[in-house]
Amino acid sequence: MHDxxxxxxxxxxxxxxMQVEKEAFGYEKEANLVSQLLEDESAEPIISLLAFKGDEAxxxxxxxxxxxxxxxxxxxxxxxxxxxxxxxxxxxxIGGMLIxxxxxxxxxxxxxxxxxxxxxxxxxxxxxxxxxGSMGFAAPYPIPEEHAGAWMVYPLSSKAVNRIxxxxxxxxxxxxxxxxxx
Ligand SMILES: CC(C)(COP(=O)(O)OP(=O)(O)OC[C@H]1O[C@@H](n2cnc3c(N)ncnc32)[C@H](O)[C@@H]1OP(=O)(O)O)[C@@H](O)C(=O)NCCC(=O)NCCS
Numbered sequence: 001m002h003d004x005x006x007x008x009x010x011x012x013x014x015x016x017x018m019q020v021e022k023e024a025f026g027y028e029k030e031a032n033l034v035s036q037l038l039e040d041e042s043a044e045p046i047i048s049l050l051a052f053k054g055d056e057a058x059x060x061x062x063x064x065x066x067x068x069x070x071x072x073x074x075x076x077x078x079x080x081x082x083x084x085x086x087x088x089x090x091x092x093x094i095g096g097m098l099i100x101x102x103x104x105x106x107x108x109x110x111x112x113x114x115x116x117x118x119x120x121x122x123x124x125x126x127x128x129x130x131x132x133g134s135m136g137f138a139a140p141y142p143i144p145e146e147h148a149g150a151w152m153v154y155p156l157s158s159k160a161v162n163r164i165x166x167x168x169x170x171x172x173x174x175x176x177x178x179x180x181x182x
């Protein structure tokens with residue numbers, strides 16, 4: 001896709017971000033979550049990216065800071081949530097472009113792992129590994145056994161995955177049970 005531009009979302013892009021989130025999901029829960037996360041100090045440093053087609057914002061992705069429970073020397077790890085593409089622009093590879101650009105930036109910033117709770121048939125296309133729980137990384141809230149595969153990790157460095165294990169603690173705004181039910 002040569003006509004899609006991806007760049008960091010600025011404060012002045014807030015209305016565009018909200019519009020993408022509301023249209024993609026068809027309700028306001030994710031838009032409200034994003035709005036809270038953008039003000040959440042425990043989520044920093046955040047990576048928030050917008051995809052544009054011409055002047056129109058058509059996709060948004062957010063990565064927020066996370067830690068490993070009880071580990072002061074926790075590696076720099078992130079949660080991907082949410083990813084949103086406006087309905088008429090879905091299935092054109094824009095979600096994948098946002099994921100790849102986010103992972104590239106995170107790696108450049110020294111991040112070591114990225115976690116996501118999401119579609120089991122979608123994120124593995126972009127290198128996420130299913131069932132991070134079985135690799136020693138429990139989700140912030142327990143994931144039912146039948147959805148264990150939906151809790152995934154993208155290792156940006158093989159060292160971190162092997163060096164540290166433990167429960168992932170997410171930013172405060174995400175750290176509520178309603179965000180961890182599929
Ligand atoms: C899920 C979503 C982010 C994917 O973005 P996208 O730009 O459409 O995805 P891509 O073009 O990179 O990849 C398309 C592939 O993803 C798959 N896909 C798209 N939506 C999917 C879904 N809801 N479940 C499973 N797979 C899905 C399709 O199989 C498609 O492949 P195909 O066209 O070969 O069949 C987008 O559809 C969306 O915003 N949906 C509504 C919000 C949402 O559910 N977000 C995810 C939160 S974890």
